Amino acid sequence: MNMRGFIRILSAERLKLSRSFIWLLVSISPLVALPVGALADIRQDGEPVSWQVLLNVMSMMHALLFLPVLTGLFAALICRAEHSDGGWKMLLSLPVTRTAVYVAKFTIIMALLACVQLVFFIVLLSIGLYRGAEGAVPWPLLISSLLGGWFACLPLAALQLGVSQGWSSFGAPLALNVSLTLPNILVVNSATYGPYYPWVQPLLAMSPFGGESFGAFVLPAQTLMLVVSVSLIVFLGGGLLYFQRKAV
Amino acid sequence: MKSTVITTNGLRKVYRGRAAVEQLDLNIGQGEIYGFLGPNGAGKTTTIRMLLGLIQPTSGDIQIFGKELRKHKLQILRRVGSLVESPSYYGHLSAADNLEAIRRILDVPKARIAEVLDIVSLTGEEKRPVKGFSLGMKQRLGIAAALLGSPELLILDEPTNGLDPSGIQEIRSLIKRLPAEYGITVLVSSHLLSEIEQMADTVGIIRQGTMIYQDTIAHLQEQAAGELRLTVSEPEAALKLSSLSGCGGSLQESRIVLPRMSDARVALLVRELVENGHAVYRVEEHRQSLEQFFLQVIEGGIS
Secondary structure: OOHHHHHHHHHHHHHHOOOOOHHHHHHHHHHHHHHHHHHOOOOOOOOOOOHHHHHHHHHHHHHHHHHHHHHHHHHHHHHHHHHHHHHHHHHHOOOOOHHHHHHHHHHHHHHHHHHHHHHHHHHHHHHHHHOOOOOOOOHHHHHHHHHHHHHHHHHHHHHHHHHHHHOOOOHHHHHHHHHHHOOHHHHOOOOOOHHHOHHHHHHHHHOOOOOOOOHHHHOOHHHHHHHHHHHHHHHHHHHHHHHHHOOO | OOOEEEEEEEEEEEEOOEEEEEEEOOEEEOOOEEEEEOOOOOOHHHHHHHHOOOOOOOEEEEEEOOEEOOOOHHHHHHOEEEEOOOOOOOOOOEHHHHHHHHHHHHOOOOHHHHHHHHHOOOOOOOOOEHHHOOHHHHHHHHHHHHHOOOOOEEEEEOOOOOOOHHHHHHHHHHHHHHHHHHOOEEEEEEOOHHHHHHHOOEEEEEEOOEEEEEEEHHHHHHHHOOEEEEEEOOHHHHHOOHHHHHOOOEEEOOEEEEEOOOHHHHHHHHHHHHHOOOOEEEEEEEOOOHHHHHHHHHHOOOO
């Protein structure tokens, strides 16, 4: 894969997203988390809220449902135009390698997810500062939580990109994704399956439950990183192999 | 001799045990408009997809610009522009932005966008979102996109499909200009003979995945050209005249049918008939339309 070719495809892919409603999706989850963070844990005694509690309550819905669902939605959206009216034919008959196209599409999903995390971070930071959360801003905690959540989404992104490019239907990959995301509510409480279920990893990575040990939350970070990395390699490699052999 | 741009050798593509393309030998010369003709489902699009590297041939090889497609795919595709099936766009983007997305991949100067918009007469419409375009405009934009990289070879799959007559006319005159003005070789497919007849220099007719005719349009027209029919008072006796039977005349429904011949020959024949006491009632030229000839070719064997 030639780097200049890749950068050119990436720049074309970015242009395709301009003026797209995809950017509205980026801010949905942080906006939902905003009132949650604003109203959570208001104490009668006037004690300030802690950063950790804020992060926990706000990332609950965000990482449990929104991040996995958005990942699938982004993957489906960036393949949609290619599926209609011979778009793959047009794109792949240009002087591009399939690997470069696939990796560029994946990079776009990664970037969109990073934007989601960034907006979430800004909202979280604003609420914490506005409510005068206890102590100084715990940068390492917040940053590792947000980066971890982002990283844990990448295997899902790889799988959803694989499915979205393979199926010409727009709805089917989304339905698959949602039906695999909903069990999160149960799986997260399971110490047996939680650690290995890719859809629940974003929450495990984001929530600093630390001491409170229930379900899969007691997982050491190394296990989590290993599970995420291995599933990322498997899903990305599988999707790429399929895409290279695909008849267009 | 003109150099060849596309050569395929025993090209074959099998889908689930059924051959979509079988033993196809294409031969397309530099600077010509090659009409790739065949009924729907004959294997035209499958062939074109193989030429663009979108699918792998089951066997056989493809050479474009004298290079093996399998080995030099990117180098070759850099010099090829294509429009396969209906063009695809990002509807929310303007025509110029759609071209810009492709321009970024091809890495050609920005000025090229205005140039190709001008070639397809879309100048002035480039700021509008493509979703508001008519089918004809979208098709022209597709050709603009195909021209963006200043290709030496343009591959157009059914470019006039679904267009109204004026749209067809526009695309046709556009395609006819390309070799003369820009030196581009064009491969254009269609299921309509009249289309190809009006654009192409050379025609390749494909039926059930097999090439059954490949020659110049002029030669095709010659082969399709009709016969001479003579109605005379005593046809059987007339046919016995040496000159008539000598040029392959035959009797059909009490008329003498002869292959097409020059005006001088016709005059000579008529005089001979008259001099031998025959009354000549009618001398007709019956032209089989190219369409009929095409159907005949498609339905079975070359005539």
